Amino acid sequence: MNLIKFRDTCTIVRGTGEVDRYDNPIEDAVYEGQCLYEEGGKNWSSDMVTRTPTLFIPSNDVLVNINDRIKVTTESGREIRAYAKSVRDVRLRIMQTLDITKIELKQAFED
Numbered sequence: 001m002n003l004i005k006f007r008d009t010c011t012i013v014r015g016t017g018e019v020d021r022y023d024n025p026i027e028d029a030v031y032e033g034q035c036l037y038e039e040g041g042k043n044w045s046s047d048m049v050t051r052t053p054t055l056f057i058p059s060n061d062v063l064v065n066i067n068d069r070i071k072v073t074t075e076s077g078r079e080i081r082a083y084a085k086s087v088r089d090v091r092l093r094i095m096q097t098l099d100i101t102k103i104e105l106k107q108a109f110e111d
Helices: none
Strands: 008-019 025-038 042-045 048-051 054-057 069-073 079-094 096-110
Touching: 025 069
Parallel strands: none
Antiparallel strands: 008 025, 008 069, 025 054, 042 048, 054 096, 069 079, 079 096
């Protein structure tokens, strides 16, 4: 029984601290594969509404850091780029053990 359907794909990259001969930063892929993108809930604070998009990865083996660059391609083909705001490992114990990584995103925008 699949409780969560990881129907989107994503790529997470991190800079190596080095640059190529044209001074472009060199990046390594931290994760490439299935994920689940959720637009996020609403938070009210001082009459302002904010939304926090969230990304779920079907593994705890991915070592994502804050400020890693993320590109999400949704099931419908929409491309979203963002940066990792916070990262948490989540263990769900519903009928079976399911370990996932939850990433809250910041500066999300569509291409």
